[in-house]
Amino acid sequence: MSLNRFAEAEAAFQAGRRDEGKRLTAEQLEADPDAPAGVYRNLGAILIRDRDYALAETVGRRAVERHPRDPELWNILGVALRRLKRYPEAVDALEKALRLNPRSDSIQQNLGNVFNDARDPRAIKVFSQLVRAAPSNAELQRQLGRAHWFAKDFDKALQRLNLATRMKADMVDAWLDLSAVNSDSRGPVEGLEALDRGLKACPGDARLQEARLSMLRRSGRMREAEQQMLDMLKVTPDAAWLHFQLGGALTDYDRPRANEHFRRAIELAPENVDYRITYAESLGRDRTGDEGGNLEAAYRTMVEVLDQAELTPGNLKVIYELLVRVADYDRLEALGSFSKVGRTWADAGRHTALMAHLARVRTAEDRLELVEQHRIWGRLADAAAARRPITHPAPRPPGGKIRVGYMSSDLRGHPVAYFAIPLFEHYDRSRFEVFCYSWYQGEEDPTQKQITQWVDGFRWHKDITDREAAQLIADDNLDMLFELGATTHMNKLSVMSYRPAPRQASWVGYPHSAGPETIDYLVLDPWMNPPDPRLVIEKPLLLAHTWYAMGERAFREQPAVDPVAPVERNGYVTFGTANNPYKYTRETVTAWARAVAGTPGSKFMFVRPEGTTPTFTTNIRAVFASQGVSADRVIFETVRGRHLPVYNQMDISLDTFPQTGGTTTCESLWMGVPVVARVGDAVFERMSYSILNNAGLGDLVGKTTDEYVDTAIRLAADPARIGELRRTLRDRLGASPLRDARGFATDWYAMVERAMADPVRK
Numbered sequence: 001m002s003l004n005r006f007a008e009a010e011a012a013f014q015a016g017r018r019d020e021g022k023r024l025t026a027e028q029l030e031a032d033p034d035a036p037a038g039v040y041r042n043l044g045a046i047l048i049r050d051r052d053y054a055l056a057e058t059v060g061r062r063a064v065e066r067h068p069r070d071p072e073l074w075n076i077l078g079v080a081l082r083r084l085k086r087y088p089e090a091v092d093a094l095e096k097a098l099r100l101n102p103r104s105d106s107i108q109q110n111l112g113n114v115f116n117d118a119r120d121p122r123a124i125k126v127f128s129q130l131v132r133a134a135p136s137n138a139e140l141q142r143q144l145g146r147a148h149w150f151a152k153d154f155d156k157a158l159q160r161l162n163l164a165t166r167m168k169a170d171m172v173d174a175w176l177d178l179s180a181v182n183s184d185s186r187g188p189v190e191g192l193e194a195l196d197r198g199l200k201a202c203p204g205d206a207r208l209q210e211a212r213l214s215m216l217r218r219s220g221r222m223r224e225a226e227q228q229m230l231d232m233l234k235v236t237p238d239a240a241w242l243h244f245q246l247g248g249a250l251t252d253y254d255r256p257r258a259n260e261h262f263r264r265a266i267e268l269a270p271e272n273v274d275y276r277i278t279y280a281e282s283l284g285r286d287r288t289g290d291e292g293g294n295l296e297a298a299y300r301t302m303v304e305v306l307d308q309a310e311l312t313p314g315n316l317k318v319i320y321e322l323l324v325r326v327a328d329y330d331r332l333e334a335l336g337s338f339s340k341v342g343r344t345w346a347d348a349g350r351h352t353a354l355m356a357h358l359a360r361v362r363t364a365e366d367r368l369e370l371v372e373q374h375r376i377w378g379r380l381a382d383a384a385a386a387r388r389p390i391t392h393p394a395p396r397p398p399g400g401k402i403r404v405g406y407m408s409s410d411l412r413g414h415p416v417a418y419f420a421i422p423l424f425e426h427y428d429r430s431r432f433e434v435f436c437y438s439w440y441q442g443e444e445d446p447t448q449k450q451i452t453q454w455v456d457g458f459r460w461h462k463d464i465t466d467r468e469a470a471q472l473i474a475d476d477n478l479d480m481l482f483e484l485g486a487t488t489h490m491n492k493l494s495v496m497s498y499r500p501a502p503r504q505a506s507w508v509g510y511p512h513s514a515g516p517e518t519i520d521y522l523v524l525d526p527w528m529n530p531p532d533p534r535l536v537i538e539k540p541l542l543l544a545h546t547w548y549a550m551g552e553r554a555f556r557e558q559p560a561v562d563p564v565a566p567v568e569r570n571g572y573v574t575f576g577t578a579n580n581p582y583k584y585t586r587e588t589v590t591a592w593a594r595a596v597a598g599t600p601g602s603k604f605m606f607v608r609p610e611g612t613t614p615t616f617t618t619n620i621r622a623v624f625a626s627q628g629v630s631a632d633r634v635i636f637e638t639v640r641g642r643h644l645p646v647y648n649q650m651d652i653s654l655d656t657f658p659q660t661g662g663t664t665t666c667e668s669l670w671m672g673v674p675v676v677a678r679v680g681d682a683v684f685e686r687m688s689y690s691i692l693n694n695a696g697l698g699d700l701v702g703k704t705t706d707e708y709v710d711t712a713i714r715l716a717a718d719p720a721r722i723g724e725l726r727r728t729l730r731d732r733l734g735a736s737p738l739r740d741a742r743g744f745a746t747d748w749y750a751m752v753e754r755a756m757a758d759p760v761r762k
Contacts, residue, residue, distance in 0.1 A: 013046045021046075022055060029062055037067040044076035048083075056080035060093075071100035075107050082110070087118040105130060109140070116146050123147035138168035146177055154185035154387070169201040176211055187388050187467055188219040206241060213245045220463045222441070225249045240268035244275055247282065252441040252490060255286050273305045274315070281318040284325065292612025292638060299326050299615050306331075313348035316341065321356055321582065325610060327619040329586040338366050346376035351487040351515065358512060358684045359583045359659040367535055367682050371513060375537060378497075378515025385497035385518075390471045392500075403433045404752060405473060405501060408484035408509060409440040409491050411458075412448040415663040416484050416509050419548040421447075424454040426745035432752075433457075435476050439464060439492055447553075470498035479503065480752060482523070486510030502760045505541060508548060511662065511684035513537035520761055523547070523751070527690035528683055535682050541755055544747040546694045547687065550666050550733065551741030561672040562648040565719070565726040573716040576605035576650040576673075578643055578664050581616070583656035589620060591705050592654050593627035595676075595712040602716060603633045604654075607646050611636025647671035651722050652715055657708070660688040669695055669733060672726040676715060677701050678708040694738050695729075 009024035025043060028035070040063035047056035060077030067073055074097035081090035094111040101107060108126055115123035127144035134140055145160030158181055164174040175198030183191030195212040202208055209232070216225035229246040236242065243265035250258035262279035269275060283298035302322050309315050316335065323332040335341060338360055345353040354373060361367055396403075406423070410416035427434055435457040438448070444460075452458040459472055469492055473481060481501035485491035488509055496504055497516045505521035506514050513522055513536055521541035528547055529540050566574045575595060596604050604624070610616040621631045637646045644667060647653075653668040655661050655677035661668075665688045668675050677688035679701050689701050700715065702708035715721065733739045 010042055010046060013043075013050060018050060018052070022052070025055070025059065029059070033062055034066055037063065037070045037073060040067065041070075041072050041076065044073065044080075048076065048079055051083070053080045053083040057084060064093075069100060071097040071104065071107065074100065075104075075110060078107075078114070079110055082114045082117060085117070087114055087120075090114045105133070109143070112143060112147070116143060116150060119150045121147070121151045124151060136167065138164045138171055138174065141167065142171065142174045142177060145174075145181070149177070149181050149184070152383075154181060157181045158185070165198070165201070172198070172202055172205055172207055175202070175208060179211060179215065183215065183218070184384065185387050188215050188465055191215045192219065206239070210241050210245060213249070217245075217249050219465050220439070220468075222249050222252065222463060224463070238268055240265045240272070240275070243268065244272075244278070248278070251282055251285070255282065256288050258282055259286060273308050273310070276301055276305045277309055277315050277318050280322060284318075284322050287609075287640065290612060291609040291640060292616075295322075295325060295610060295613045296615060298322055299328075299613070311335070311344075313344050313350045313353070316344060317350055317353040317356075320353070324356060324359075324584070325581045326613060326615040327581060327584060327589065327623070328615065329619070338362070339369050342370065342373040343376065346373040349377060349380050351377045351381075351493060354512075355486070355488065355510065356582050358682075359585055359588075359656070361658050361680075361682065361685075364681070367532075370682070371535060371537060374513055374515035376515075378517060378537070381494045381497040382516050382518055385467075385470075385494065385499075388467060390467065390474050390498050390500065392474050393477050396477050401431060401433045402752065402756060403435065403477065403479045404749075405435045405437060405476065405478040405481040406484060407437040407473065407481060407492070407495065409438050409489070410485055410509065411436055411438050411451050412440060412442075413445045414447075417447050417451065418551075418554045419508055419663075420484060421451070421553050422549055422551045422741035422745045423748055424451050425551070425553075426742045427749055432749060435459065435473075435478065437469070437473055439469065439490055441490055466492050466494040467498060470495045470500040473500035474498075480505065480755060482507050483514070483519070484509045486514050503755055503758070505755070506538065511659070511687055512682070520758075521755060522683070524683065525690055527693050528686045530681055530683060530686070532681055541751060543744075543751055545737035546744065547690055548662075549741050549744035550670065550738050551744075554666070554670075559645045559648075559671070561726065561730060563727050565651055565672075565723045566649055567651045567719045568723050572601035572603065573599055573651045573719070573722070574603050574605055574649060575599075575652050575654050575712065575716070576607060577654055577656065578607040578646075578667065579656045579661050581608065581610055583659045583661070585658075586623065587705065588656055589623040590627060591657075591709050593624040593629050594709045595654060595716070596624065596629050596633060597627045598709065598713040599716040603635055604629075605635050605637055605646075605650055607637045607639065607643050607650075609638050609640040611638035644671055647673045652676060652712060654712055655688045657685065657705075658682070659684045660686070662687045662691075665691045666738070669697075669729050669738075672729045674700060674715065674722065674725045674729070676708060676712045678705065679703060691738065695733060695736050 009021050012021035012024060044056055044059050057080040060080050063073040064077055074093050078090045078093035081093055091114055094107060097107045108130055112123050112126035124147045127140060127147050130140045131144050141160050142164040145157045149157035161174055161178040164171060165178060179191045179194040182194045192215050195208055195215060198208045213225050213229060226249045229242055233242055243261040247258040247261035259282055262282055265275050266279060280298045280302040283294050286294040299322050302319060342357050361370060408416055434455040436455050438460045441462050478501040480503040482505050483496055484507055486509055487493045493514055497518050499518045504519050505523055506519055507523035519538050522536055522538040524540045525543045525547045530536055592604055596602050621634050624634050650673050653673045653675045655675050657678040658680050660677055665675050677692060679686055679689040692698055692701055700711060702711045
């Protein structure tokens with residue numbers, strides 16, 4: 001009976017009746033766990049082929065309990081554990097299998113595969129032994145190449161992978177690996193060349209075609225990739241992967257059309273979780289139409305597949321950012337510790353994700369851990385650049401003008417440009433030459449056009465690789481280069497790792513050390529310079545007064561300030577924020593709720609497009625309710641961009657922490673609304689501290705959360721001061737370093753001259 005029931009289960013699996021096979025297996029294992037080893041081996045193999053790894057593990061564990069001397073059962077268990085990504089357990093099972101059958105090549109290969117999956121250098125020894133025994137085996141050569149790749153020995157990796165493709169020209173996996181190693185070690189151009197060779201050997205292979213289009217995108221050749229995919233869709237209009245890749249190519253410059261292709265990809269391949277995660281990311285970034293509705297749809301799309309999604313670094317970034325934007329702090333905390341999440345991104349080269357990580361800092365240890373996460377990314381970027389160096393022209397003759405470059409894709413209608421404009425408008429042209437570099441994917445706007453007219457050179461290239469961009473900058477023979485955006489949208493921080501200029505610095509776009517050792521300086525002011533020098537990787541390069549100035553062109557709009565404060569009109573205080581939710585934490589929102597709870601009759605206003613997102617408003621109101629604040633006291637003004645007039649409805653702006661505001665703090669003060677802030681030790685915790693001290697409002701900064709809340713409540717209890725600040729803040733700013741654009745530029749270029757006296761780092 002036992003054998004018959006197991007035979008029925010095996011037959012059900014082979015006939016594709018998975019549910020029936022599982023049911024029969026579970027029933028029979030409970031009824032007769034002492035089944036022969038051969039039955040367990042057959043069932044285990046079927047489950048592995050069926051990709052039901054969880055059940056395969058269950059069967060495998062039952063099997064080795066009953067037959068502990070059977071190496072193939074330990075092998076099956078090890079393979080199941082490998083597929084479940086439980087690598088230490090898989091290694092343990094496979095090593096037990098090898099002790100029982102040390103001559104088994106298949107068990108050794110499975111062990112090597114686990115080591116490769118785990119990026120464990122022991123894979124090199126395993127596959128070297130296997131290759132010596134079977135040198136003509138292309139798959140073993142490929143796996144040895146992968147082992148060298150993961151160990152960063154690119155020359156040996158390329159040698160083995162090239163050999164594998166010569167042995168078996170139709171081995172698509174080997175061509176894919178060869179392209180990836182070429183791209184990592186030499187650049188995307190070489191990666192493309194390998195894929196072209198692979199497509200000659202394997203004409204029309206969909207995986208190689210998809211990889212080639214991805215490589216085109218990595219090379220910055222978005223429009224070339226777009227056109228190729230449009231041509232291919234004419235032939236195969238129902239290829240899900242083509243729609244998915246085309247969506248990815250379009251996201252930087254045509255988001256609505258990108259989303260159309262993502263939706264089509266999902267229609268054609270509804271089981272593909274990665275497609276849904278990527279679509280959710282794109283929806284969350286869609287500023288067209290109902291932005292709050294787009295975000296809600298993005299969140300719902302993500303939640304539907306959250307339990308099925310593999311937490312790859314890319315997926316983790318999307319999930320993390322969407323959870324932050326809708327204030328789903330419970331799910332956010334379940335993703336992992338500060339260290340685990342941050343190192344996942346850093347190890348995978350995901351610098352852009354680290355910006356969302358700044359606001360998650362809690363302790364002194366977290367701050368130092370965050371620095372190390374940036375160093376990890378920086379080492380990867382520096383090593384990649386060192387493998388394919390650029391060339392440098394001969395030094396210019398001494399005694400000429402100092403040539404300064406500014407690299408940012410935000411030199412347009414963007415806050416970064418507004419703060420940088422004094423440096424372009426007010427530099428001494430008899431002593432300096434200024435060059436700008438932008439990789440912006442959109443069209444020229446009035447701000448970019450004006451900057452182009454001010455400076456000596458404006459290099460704007462949409463489709464360009466990091467290395468090509470670095471070479472372009474190097475050819476201008478700069479004395480000093482400033483990057484203004486790190487890896488924020490459409491910027492190219494990796495350019496700095498090629499060291500296109502002898503002196504390099506970061507400023508304004510990213511309030512933390514970027515990571516690469518090739519960046520010599522981080523521009524700060526006396527207020528922002530951290531008390532602990534370990535919190536800055538680069539050498540601090542200090543401005544005299546303020547980190548930036550709000551020149552006449554600092555704001556897109558110049559609305560009038562209502563001289564009557566809302567509290568004077570309404571009889572109650574309106575707190576509020578216009579900061580982005582990626583800076584919120586549960587502690588931040590709770591502190592805001594405490595301030596409202598401690599101020600009778602007060603309200604809190606969120607000036608954010610997320611205000612039409614039901615999940616966001618529900619979660620925010622729940623935090624306020626936890627402090628006894630009713631839903632009617634939490635209001636949402638759902639605007640983006642043209643939001644400055646809304647400050648006429650706000651009495652006090654409550655800043656975010658630990659990551660503080662910058663642009664929002666300046667905007668609030670400009671509109672006559674005082675800002676209450678909390679200061680911490682790291683750079684990103686000190687921006688509002690600097691602004692408020694430069695504005696003569698240092699008393700509105702607390703050192704702890706309790707001080708922060710008490711300061712807010714104390715100010716709210718003083719409507720006379722609120723009204724006085726409403727009517728005088730613009731004049732105060734005008735008399736402060738924050739509005740002295742010309743003076744700021746003078747201080748800036750004096751700072752540049754000081755840096756020129758430092759020896760050049762090699």
